[in-house]
Amino acid sequence: MEHVSKRFGDFYANKDINLTVYKGEVLTLLGENGAGKSTLMNVLIGLYQPTEGSIYLNGKKVRIDSPAQAVKLGIGMVHQHFMLVEAMTVFENIILGDRNTRGLFIDREARKKEILELSARYGLDVELDRPITEIAVGAQQRVEILKALYRGAELLVLDEPSAALTDIEVEGLFKIMRKLTEEGKSVIFISHKMREVMHISDRITILRAGEVVTTLRREETDGQALANLMIGRELQGDYFRSDYDGSHSGEVLLDGKNIVTIRERDIAAFRRDHLGFVFQDFNLLDTFSLRDNIFLPLVLAGKDYEFMDARLRPLAKQLGISDILEKYPYEVSGGQKQRCAAARALITEPQIVLADEPTGALDSRSSDGLLELFGEINRDGQTILMVTHSVKAASHAGRVLFLRDGQVYHQLYRGGETQESQFRRISDTLTVLSQGGESHA
Numbered sequence: 517m518e519h520v521s522k523r524f525g526d527f528y529a530n531k532d533i534n535l536t537v538y539k540g541e542v543l544t545l546l547g548e549n550g551a552g553k554s555t556l557m558n559v560l561i562g563l564y565q566p567t568e569g570s571i572y573l574n575g576k577k578v579r580i581d582s583p584a585q586a587v588k589l590g591i592g593m594v595h596q597h598f599m600l601v602e603a604m605t606v607f608e609n610i611i612l613g614d615r616n617t618r619g620l621f622i623d624r625e626a627r628k629k630e631i632l633e634l635s636a637r638y639g640l641d642v643e644l645d646r647p648i649t650e651i652a653v654g655a656q657q658r659v660e661i662l663k664a665l666y667r668g669a670e671l672l673v674l675d676e677p678s679a680a681l682t683d684i685e686v687e688g689l690f691k692i693m694r695k696l697t698e699e700g701k702s703v704i705f706i707s708h709k710m711r712e713v714m715h716i717s718d719r720i721t722i723l724r725a726g727e728v729v730t731t732l733r734r735e736e737t738d739g740q741a742l743a744n745l746m747i748g749r750e751l752q753g754d755y756f757r758s759d760y761d762g763s764h765s766g767e768v769l770l771d772g773k774n775i776v777t778i779r780e781r782d783i784a785a786f787r788r789d790h791l792g793f794v795f796q797d798f799n800l801l802d803t804f805s806l807r808d809n810i811f812l813p814l815v816l817a818g819k820d821y822e823f824m825d826a827r828l829r830p831l832a833k834q835l836g837i838s839d840i841l842e843k844y845p846y847e848v849s850g851g852q853k854q855r856c857a858a859a860r861a862l863i864t865e866p867q868i869v870l871a872d873e874p875t876g877a878l879d880s881r882s883s884d885g886l887l888e889l890f891g892e893i894n895r896d897g898q899t900i901l902m903v904t905h906s907v908k909a910a911s912h913a914g915r916v917l918f919l920r921d922g923q924v925y926h927q928l929y930r931g932g933e934t935q936e937s938q939f940r941r942i943s944d945t946l947t948v949l950s951q952g953g954e955s956h957a
């Protein structure tokens with residue numbers, strides 16, 4: 517990509533970007549939330565037209581008007597939020613819209629055979645006849661990759677592919693990436709997890725505020741240097757807190773009341789009065805501004821604007837979303853959406869916050885911010901029930917339950933220890949559990 521800019525209104529999401537990816541390499545795009553990573557890749561796959569600049573493929577200038585055009589040129593992308601059709605099976609999703617399978621006479625068995633060969637070659641284990649809704653997130657991702665390869669991708673863009681994966685699934689993903697590059701294909705990997713970046717990249721291009729800071733070979737840098745380049749200043753201190761008192765509360769019963777038996781017609785009111793949800797896929801409404809999305813639960817509870825505004829102000833500041841509240845969900849990055857989803861859950865000051873992978877799309881600064889906020893409201897008496905794959909997020913918890921095969925397999929309590937030692941205990945436990953198969957924390 518040469519001198520590529522992408523402007524929304526008068527805001528440059530990408531500014532004069534030069535980016536090269538070679539055959540057979542993993543190029544990482546590294547940058548904080550909102551740095552412009554997804555936008556740049558959306559330009560590359562023809563979802564957006566660049567405001568300025570050109571794209572070259574094998575030395576030849578190309579125009580990429582649409583994702584279909586990108587596919588023809590051998591460029592595929594697995595988006596930050598998957599684009600699978602939930603009502604269909606794995607197989608149907610893979611062949612959906614493929615030019616060879618249009619028309620009435622699809623030879624399903626021949627296609628299946630072809631897909632199975634491809635999946636075996638790259639270790640992309642999937643069950644073709646399962647509905648998408650029945651398979652785990654890691655498997656859905658393999659379907660997305662398979663779909664891109666089935667369409668002949670030579671350059672594969674993976675936008676935050678590890679966000680919702682377990683450590684073992686990430687290992688699997690890296691194996692797939694290595695296999696692809698061994699065969700001369702190229703991978704653009706988007707991540708803000710330094711450990712992963714240092715592990716898998718050949719080269720790393722750092723984006724900050726829409727511009728390329730620099731591109732480095734992995735051997736010539738380290739995680740600390742990358743983090744500093746990414747945020748544009750020296751990172752200070754570490755992220756471990758030691759002031760947590762280890763208190764915890766909340767069992768199956770809520771204040772002695774069995775909530776399973778709540779009558780259907782009382783459920784909505786119960787949720788409104790007691791619970792805040794941070795959904796994994798954010799659940800923001802595209803037709804409302806982010807501010808209105810966040811206000812929604814309070815509007816439903818009949819609060820006036822002043823009340824809502826007073827609640828939102830400090831929350832927005834702490835979550836770093838004050839400047840984007842007038843925007844719409846489709847105008848902001850994955851990390852920004854996730855922080856707004858958190859604000860919407862917290863604004864009612866619920867007794868219990870249920871948070872599904874609340875840091876999945878966040879860079880380390882934002883996830884520190886959110887976890888700190890969770891810590892504060894927790895000390896104020898609110899309970900947080902979080903589902904996470906992140907050992908760091910889990911290390912903030914007073915209690916960690918490890919689930920496997922639908923059962924609680926292990927439980928760790930925090931007994932006055934530091935967060936750092938809790939972090940180590942959780943990693944160690946995960947390692948032990950994972951030796952017996954797939955594990956989820």
Ligand SMILES: Nc1ncnc2c1ncn2[C@@H]1O[C@H](COP(=O)(O)OP(=O)(O)OP(=O)(O)O)[C@@H](O)[C@H]1O
Binds near residue numbers: 847850
């Ligand atoms: N359609 C749009 N209209 C207006 N602004 C947009 C649009 N899409 C993205 N932006 C803005 O451009 C900036 C870059 O967004 P982008 O999604 O590329 O970030 P990102 O680096 O992928 O971040 P994240 O790590 O959070 O996914 C953000 O400030 C975002 O609000």
Ligand SMILES: [Mg+2]
Binds near residue numbers: 596
């Ligand atoms: Mg993004």
